[in-house]
Amino acid sequence: MSKSQLTLTPVETAACCSPLLREPLSTDQAERVAPLLKALADPVRLRLVSIVAASEGGEACVCDLNDAFDLSQPTISHHLKVLHDAGLLDRTKRGVWVYYAVRREVLADVAALIGGGV
């Protein structure tokens, strides 16, 4: 399953304007989208995503991420887990290191839903 979890219908994705602004979201839809936004809705996690995305090869290892913050290693690990569980980051283990990469399609879907083509 490499596509996003938002499961927009073709009509929704093709429409000119964001679904959010065009018609009332169903309770189900809202409950599927909210966790993604919740995962993003933290300064540390926003920076994590952006640092990972801007890294060489589109991925970054945890050791580098730890150095970018004034937070404990477990805390960074926790935030990465939240982002990964939400489906926003991919996780790859290579040797002792773990690399995270941004799932851009998911982010794009969220963006499309929020502000699509306003």
Place this chain on the structure above:
Amino acid sequence: MSKSQLTLTPVETAACCSPLLREPLSTDQAERVAPLLKALADPVRLRLVSIVAASEGGEACVCDLNDAFDLSQPTISHHLKVLHDAGLLDRTKRGVWVYYAVRREVLADVAALIGGGV
């Protein structure tokens, strides 16, 4: 101040890709964006925004919004306050009724920052 609070630089807004994915967000930027996402990151508030946006004239009065949920009136009032405080909803009092309207530019800015032109 009718523009969004994200205060993207011209370079950022003009770029092809979302700032979030192009370069590491500064701590300051992250702390300005996170509250907006936080305000959106709730199923009830997502539905509130979408119901308001999809309403006649782009605005809805609280009485209608109350009816759309199985929640107490104070709870809806609370969520509307969160959205309004975040700058996502405009508030207008007409007579006894209060009308909320979506600030689409703000939503568009958030969307552009998150998934811009990916």
Place this chain on the structure above:
DNA sequence: GATCAATATTGACAGATGTCGATGTCTGGT
């Protein structure tokens, strides 16, 4: 296989968040 370095997991704790019932504050009509 003992050790070390990189991540993850656990447990604990303070503070934030969603919800409600009760109450307050307007505003229009009687």
Place this chain on the structure above:
DNA sequence: ACCAGACATCGACATCTGTCAATATTGATC
């Protein structure tokens, strides 16, 4: 003036969240 209705605020509560120190796990190396 009073009342009724629309909305906001307050106080309380349970739950969730971000953070850390301590500990576990995993993989490379000697």
